[in-house]
Amino acid sequence: MSDSTVHQSDLDLKLLHRGKVRDVYEVDADTLLMVASDRVSAFDVVLPQPIPHKGEVLTLVTAWWLEQLDGDIAHHLIAVDPDRIIARYPHLAASRNVWARRAMLVHRTEPVLVECVVRGYISGSAWKEYRQNGTLAGEALPTGLQESQRLDPAIFSPATKAQQGEHDENITYGQMIEILGPELSGRLRDLSLRIYGHGRDVAEKSDIILADTKFEFGHKDGRLLLIDEVLTPDSSRFWPKESYGIGRGQPSLDKQPIRDWLETLDWDKSPPPPDLPGDVVQAASDRYKEVFKRLTGIDLAAYVPPLFGDDR
Numbered sequence: 001m002s003d004s005t006v007h008q009s010d011l012d013l014k015l016l017h018r019g020k021v022r023d024v025y026e027v028d029a030d031t032l033l034m035v036a037s038d039r040v041s042a043f044d045v046v047l048p049q050p051i052p053h054k055g056e057v058l059t060l061v062t063a064w065w066l067e068q069l070d071g072d073i074a075h076h077l078i079a080v081d082p083d084r085i086i087a088r089y090p091h092l093a094a095s096r097n098v099w100a101r102r103a104m105l106v107h108r109t110e111p112v113l114v115e116c117v118v119r120g121y122i123s124g125s126a127w128k129e130y131r132q133n134g135t136l137a138g139e140a141l142p143t144g145l146q147e148s149q150r151l152d153p154a155i156f157s158p159a160t161k162a163q164q165g166e167h168d169e170n171i172t173y174g175q176m177i178e179i180l181g182p183e184l185s186g187r188l189r190d191l192s193l194r195i196y197g198h199g200r201d202v203a204e205k206s207d208i209i210l211a212d213t214k215f216e217f218g219h220k221d222g223r224l225l226l227i228d229e230v231l232t233p234d235s236s237r238f239w240p241k242e243s244y245g246i247g248r249g250q251p252s253l254d255k256q257p258i259r260d261w262l263e264t265l266d267w268d269k270s271p272p273p274p275d276l277p278g279d280v281v282q283a284a285s286d287r288y289k290e291v292f293k294r295l296t297g298i299d300l301a302a303y304v305p306p307l308f309g310d311d312r
Helices: 054-069 082-088 090-099 124-133 173-180 182-205 256-262 278-296
Strands: 014-018 022-028 031-036 077-079 103-107 114-121 150-156 208-220 223-227 236-240
Touching (some): 114 182
Antiparallel strands (some): 014 022, 022 031
């Protein structure tokens, strides 16, 4: 584990996409290198200061989850261990210090253009809509729900993937069928609920509530694969069980210290964003490392990336 931060990678590869957090490079026609930087966004704005270890946590917690799902859920991850990546592509050794432990070598896929959100508790944008209209994506939910209440069963709540700087838009399952067709929509719904159920049960053992999460999928050679990050503190709401209570918002094991501090400012939540003070940056870094340790039982610095597929 390195204490250096990576705000933006610059590898000797073709850059395909630079998102709010990830830099995606083409290694060859069939393979990508996804580098999770330490960039952090809040209210859909990328902030000036990187958060130490954030990219490392996102990559390695994804690998930890996929190790458990490997052989049960098809996914795009080829390798995350730096030595294994360099064994396949020796020219990446020169930039190892930039991407090691924060990069995933993955199969290139054709992404499905719908995000698969599963909500096990009502919070965030779902609570906001429900409070106003009693609905989620325009469809009625049971009356009398309170903020942060558990939903039984969990709700599959797809969303259209927004362009950078815009918000994802919740859609109904019927709208998803119009976009993707009934067969693919059904497969995505069933897979998402299954993975969420596994994640919820595992997190429960660590006294963590997995309130909601989002998954992304893609196709390669006719196969449907789970892609991108999986059950990370950026793609999920993790709540510490010891402080959970219905009828209010919950503290989260993620970048909440940043959001909390920004809410104290007279900032209109549009660029340019304010600079983050050092204590807020440190608090956010500690929060990311804490959720990794609570989930895996291993300190981030001591974690050894798993081997996948042909690398075993």
